[in-house]
Amino acid sequence: MTPVRIMLFDLDGTLIDSLTDIATSVNRMLAELDRPAVDESAVARFVGDGVRVLVYRALTATEPAHRPPDDNLHADGLALMRKHYSHQMLAATRLYPGVSETLQHFGNKPKAIVTSKETEFTRTIINHLGIAHHFECVVGGDTIPERKPDPRPVLEAIIQLGGSPDEAVMIGDSENDIAAGSRAGARTCGVTYGFRSAEQLKLAAPDFTIDQFASLTTLFE
Numbered sequence: 001m002t003p004v005r006i007m008l009f010d011l012d013g014t015l016i017d018s019l020t021d022i023a024t025s026v027n028r029m030l031a032e033l034d035r036p037a038v039d040e041s042a043v044a045r046f047v048g049d050g051v052r053v054l055v056y057r058a059l060t061a062t063e064p065a066h067r068p069p070d071d072n073l074h075a076d077g078l079a080l081m082r083k084h085y086s087h088q089m090l091a092a093t094r095l096y097p098g099v100s101e102t103l104q105h106f107g108n109k110p111k112a113i114v115t116s117k118e119t120e121f122t123r124t125i126i127n128h129l130g131i132a133h134h135f136e137c138v139v140g141g142d143t144i145p146e147r148k149p150d151p152r153p154v155l156e157a158i159i160q161l162g163g164s165p166d167e168a169v170m171i172g173d174s175e176n177d178i179a180a181g182s183r184a185g186a187r188t189c190g191v192t193y194g195f196r197s198a199e200q201l202k203l204a205a206p207d208f209t210i211d212q213f214a215s216l217t218t219l220f221e
Contacts, residue, residue, distance in 0.1 A: 001221040002208075004187065006163045007106060008154060009135075010172030011115035011122055012047060013194030015099055015213075016129065019044055020092040025085040026058050032080050033073070035062040044195040048148075048174045050116040050141040055081050089121060090128050096193065098214035103134040105217050112157035114170065114180070116141040116148060136161055149179035154186060169208075169220065178204035189219065 012018045023043040030037060038061060046057040055077040059069040069077065103111070111134055115122055119140030126132040137160040139153045146152040158168050170181025173194025178201070181188040190206035191213065192198040201209065208219055 002169075002187070002219060004167065004169045004220045005109060006158060006161050006168040007109050007111045007220070008114050008157050008168055008170045008181070008186070009111065010148075010170075010174065010177045010194075011113050011117055011125075013044075013173035013196070014171060014177070014191055015095065015113070015131070016093055016125060017096055018089070018093040018125070019047075019195065021088045021090075022047060022054075022085070024091070025081060025088045026054070028084040028088075029055070029077055029080040030058060030062055033059070033077060035059070038062065047195055048116065048176050050147055051081060051085075051118060052078060085121065089125060093125060093129070095129050095131065096213050098212060100131060102214050102216055103131060106220075107134070110161040110163065111135050112137045112139060112161055114139045114148065114153050114157050114177075116176075118142050148176040149183070151180050151184035154180045154184035158184070158186070171216070173201070175200065175204040178206045189216070 009015055019040055023040045026043050027037040046054050056074060059077050060066055113135050119138055119142055122138050122140050137157060139157045141147055144156055154170055158165055165185030168186040169189055170177055170186050171189045173191045174196050178188045178190055188206040189208040190201040192201055192211050
């Protein structure tokens with residue numbers, strides 16, 4: 001097994017299955033703007049770069065000529081998305097199998113969440129799902145100006161945990177997670193059960209790949 005001292009986790013598609021609630025909120029936003037609905041597979045492709053980009057992609061995809069939204073429409077969509085998600089985010093979102101037990105297994109290691117989701121939403125969800133106590137810090141999409149795949153969110157979490165990149169592993173389901181971790185100088189572990197396909201994840205070239213969360217216990221000590 002590989003020794004690591006610090007464990008960093010993406011949220012959506014890694015710790016939690018939140019796609020249904022995100023898609024429901026996106027479609028309620030689109031309905032208020034007289035746009036057609038999109039399916040969950042499309043929303044999964046839109047997710048990963050924060051709510052602003054999510055709304056931008058959804059509005060672009062539902063415009064007949066795929067023209068991007070102007071600033072006013074984007075702002076309206078963003079406000080509606082935040083409104084709907086604030087009411088919807090706990091409805092169907094669940095932990096992936098093995099998350100609670102595996103976090104408990106690594107109870108002696110400093111852990112952080114590094115996500116593009118806004119911090120307030122992140123903390124609400126992890127409190128509701130009963131895992132907040134496992135994490136010493138949360139670096140959200142609004143914690144610092146940069147977001148994954150920039151390495152700085154990963155480095156910020158490592159600094160807050162009092163460590164160095166060579167002691168850390170970044171675990172996530174997307175290319176952005178793997179790129180951010182790698183650029184920060186940390187080890188990387190991709191999960192294949194999230195919002196990206198195994199083929200997409202393979203192209204990102206993580207150091208490790210797992211098909212279920214509990215497999216972390218066989219990789220790291």
